[in-house]
Amino acid sequence: MNKNFKIYAVIFIVVMIILALLEVNKKETTDWRKNFDINEKSPFGLFVFNSEASHLFKNKLTKVDKTPYEYYSQRKKAVHNIVVIENDIDSESWKKILTQVSEGSDAMLMASRIPKEISDSIGYYDSEISFQDENVLKLTDKKYQNDFIKLDKFPSGRGFSYIKPKVEVLGKTVEKKNADQANFIKVKFGKGNLYVHSEPLFLTNYYLLKPGNVKYAQDIFSYLPDRETLWFVTNDTKVSRFFMRFVLGNPALKYAWWVLLGGLVLFIFFNAKRKQRIVPIVEPLRNTSLDFVKSIGNLYLQEGDFHDMMAKKAQYFLNKVRIDLLIDTQNLDAEFEKKLQLKTGKPVEQISEAIALIKRAQDPYASVMKEDLTKINTLLDEILK
Structure with a gap:
C-alpha cells in the first residue's frame, strides 16, 4: 500500500473520530430569536399556532403567501377578516388592507412596531418601551378578567401611550414598577374595525404551550366576526424547493455532507500535487565578480x-x-x-x-x-x- 495513502487514511480516520466525539458531546442550543415563522419549532416560532389556527377560526381560515397588494389586485373579496402577525408589509399593501377595512372588513394587526400608515389611521399614537423583564397581558373586558398571560422571556414592552377618544382600549400591559399601558386597541375605520396588538409574542410556541395561555389567544381573536379570515404569512415561509433541503435540514446528514465535500477537496488537492509535472531546477548565473574579489584578496594576503x-x-x-x-x-x-x-x-x-x-x-x-x-x-x- 502506498505510504502517502496510509497517511491520508490515518488523517481522515482521526478527523472522523474527532467529529463523532464532538457530535456525541454536543449540547443542543435553543434559538431564542423572534422569527415568527409558521414552520419553526423554536420558542418564538409560530408552529403551534399554525397547527391550531384552523380549529381556532372554525375552519374558515385561509393562509395567503402573497402580499396583500398582489392578492387584492387579482380578485375582489366580500367582507372578511384580515390577520397580520409581525409581518413586514410594504406601504402599497397596507393601503390595500385599509381599503378593505373601510369597505366593511375587520383587520387584526399584531406587531411590536406598527407602520406609520396604520398609526396615522388610528389616531397618531406614540409607542413607548418598558425595560421590565416580566409583565402581564390582561384584557379590560370584565368577562375576560381571569384570562391573562405572563411574559417572562424577552417581552417587547411596547404599547400605546397616547390614546384619542375614538380609540377603544381592549387590553393592557401590567407591570409591578410602572403604570399600566395599553397594548390592545380597537379603532373604527370606515365600515370596518382595526384591532392592533403591540405584543405578538403571546402567539409563539413558548407561551402557547404553557397551561392556560391558549385561553388568552382565544379571547383576542373572539373580537373578530365569525366569517372567512385571511392570514397573510411572510413570503419566506414557503417550503424550499432546493434539492438538498432534506440533507441540509438534518444536522447529522448536513455534517456528513460537509465531511464528504472536505474529503473530496483534500483528495483532489493531494492527488494534483502528486501528479504535477516536475519543474526543472534552473541554476542562477554565478557572480564572477565576487570570485574575482576573493582572488585578489587572497593574492594580497599571500x-x-x-x-x-x-x-x-x-x-x-x-x-x-x-x-x-x-x-x-x-x-x-x-x-x-x-x-x-x-x-x-x-x-x-x-x-x-x-x-x-x-x-x-x-x-x-x-x-x-x-x-x-x-x-x-x-x-x-x-x-x-
Whole structure:
C-alpha cells in the first residue's frame, strides 16, 4: 500500500473520530430569536399556532403567501377578516388592507412596531418601551378578567401611550414598577374595525404551550366576526424547493455532507500535487565578480604587502570624501579635519586617528603592520556610514 495513502487514511480516520466525539458531546442550543415563522419549532416560532389556527377560526381560515397588494389586485373579496402577525408589509399593501377595512372588513394587526400608515389611521399614537423583564397581558373586558398571560422571556414592552377618544382600549400591559399601558386597541375605520396588538409574542410556541395561555389567544381573536379570515404569512415561509433541503435540514446528514465535500477537496488537492509535472531546477548565473574579489584578496594576503593595501584603502576613502562630501583632500590639515568632522558628525578623536593612519599609508617609508591595516579599514568604514 502506498505510504502517502496510509497517511491520508490515518488523517481522515482521526478527523472522523474527532467529529463523532464532538457530535456525541454536543449540547443542543435553543434559538431564542423572534422569527415568527409558521414552520419553526423554536420558542418564538409560530408552529403551534399554525397547527391550531384552523380549529381556532372554525375552519374558515385561509393562509395567503402573497402580499396583500398582489392578492387584492387579482380578485375582489366580500367582507372578511384580515390577520397580520409581525409581518413586514410594504406601504402599497397596507393601503390595500385599509381599503378593505373601510369597505366593511375587520383587520387584526399584531406587531411590536406598527407602520406609520396604520398609526396615522388610528389616531397618531406614540409607542413607548418598558425595560421590565416580566409583565402581564390582561384584557379590560370584565368577562375576560381571569384570562391573562405572563411574559417572562424577552417581552417587547411596547404599547400605546397616547390614546384619542375614538380609540377603544381592549387590553393592557401590567407591570409591578410602572403604570399600566395599553397594548390592545380597537379603532373604527370606515365600515370596518382595526384591532392592533403591540405584543405578538403571546402567539409563539413558548407561551402557547404553557397551561392556560391558549385561553388568552382565544379571547383576542373572539373580537373578530365569525366569517372567512385571511392570514397573510411572510413570503419566506414557503417550503424550499432546493434539492438538498432534506440533507441540509438534518444536522447529522448536513455534517456528513460537509465531511464528504472536505474529503473530496483534500483528495483532489493531494492527488494534483502528486501528479504535477516536475519543474526543472534552473541554476542562477554565478557572480564572477565576487570570485574575482576573493582572488585578489587572497593574492594580497599571500604577498603580505599590508602597506600597499593600506594605501589603496586610504586612496579610496579620500576619493569618496571628495565626491560624496565635496571636501578638498589635497591638504590633510586642521581645516580638513574640521570639515570632515562637521559633515560626518563623528567624534574629533576618531577623525584625528583616521587622518593619522591615512598619512602613514601615504608615507612610502612608514612601517605598517597587519593590525594597522585592520584598524584603518574599520575606522574609515565607520566614518563613511
